[in-house]
Amino acid sequence: MTDRIEAARAAVAEERSCVRAEHDAFEAFERRVADFSAVAASTSPPLLTDPQPTGRSLERVRSAYEETVMSVPHYQAEYGDTVAESLAVEFGEDLAAALVGGTALTPEFREAVRAAADAARQEREEFLGVLDREDASLARAATDLAEVRADLDALDDRPLSDRTFDDLRSLWEAVGDVEARIEGVAMRRQETIRGHRGDLPGVPTDLAEYLYADLPVRYPVLSSVADLGTAVDRAGRRIERRLASTP
Structure with missing residues (x-):
């Protein structure tokens, strides 16, 4: 009779393992973003901006997201989406669009990404x-x-x-x-x-x-x-x- 309940407990344990992995992944992602250098926003005309490649800092953010959040063992089986799709689900359409199509990681942008990652982590913590x-x-x-x-x-x-x-x-x-x-x-x-x-x-x-x-x-x-x-x-x-x- 209690076999059904034990099977349910096994399902809960499996889900908990997945949620804990995501919680830790968002925590790791937030720490990595915190260490990234930010580029001060410029009001100069485009031809006078910093000559360094403009999208490299955001590329690092996206790579960090792939290497943490999207690298949990169950990710492909459970979600199987792209970086852009995952960012939109977790951080919202606007922030995801900025991360995918933006030009540079400004201090304000970096803090917005960190805040979104922390919110995702807290959501997992509450679910745990x-x-x-x-x-x-x-x-x-x-x-x-x-x-x-x-x-x-x-x-x-x-x-x-x-x-x-x-x-x-x-x-x-x-x-x-x-x-x-x-x-x-x-x-x-x-x-x-x-x-x-x-x-x-x-x-x-x-x-x-x-x-x-x-x-x-x-x-x-x-x-x-x-x-x-x-x-x-x-x-x-x-x-x-x-x-x-x-x-």
Whole structure:
């Protein structure tokens, strides 16, 4: 039953590894840009500007981006885009256009690039926090459901036919307690899902749909809860039928 949850935790761990790599890559990129020399903006006519090649400083920035952000192990499989496309996604159309078609890295331009890289890094850092909370939620649910399953199995230690009416009544109440615990797991999980939606307002899809798209179920905890709930419901009905026929 908890196999689905463990598969979900593996998916979270894989995503976390990718996000951490991107976080570190943007951090490395920002450090490299900080070390680049900037060219003071000139108000002179073009023929009187610095004779050095005008696009070399921006070429260094683009190369640094390729060597850090676009060099994470999963980049091609996950994104597979060009430098210009990636810059537009991460830094916005205007800054990307300036990096691709601009003439020189001025101090102001350099700081804008650094700020954009830092924003991208912070976005990953926030997402890492969301993934940590998701994994903690999955781990707790797996533990809780395993304990509930064990307690439910323990109640089935002897046939219903061997029990007195009072025994059956106590058993029925115990099954009701198990059912309430299962509902508690479901409620906590739903609260976590709602919390994720608040943490990631800009994400167009549900976090579970994003993380678990390749798994058999999109909501592994709620699916496991439903299966266990069905087993508990069947147990309760069997007890009720036996109670009705026991003098």
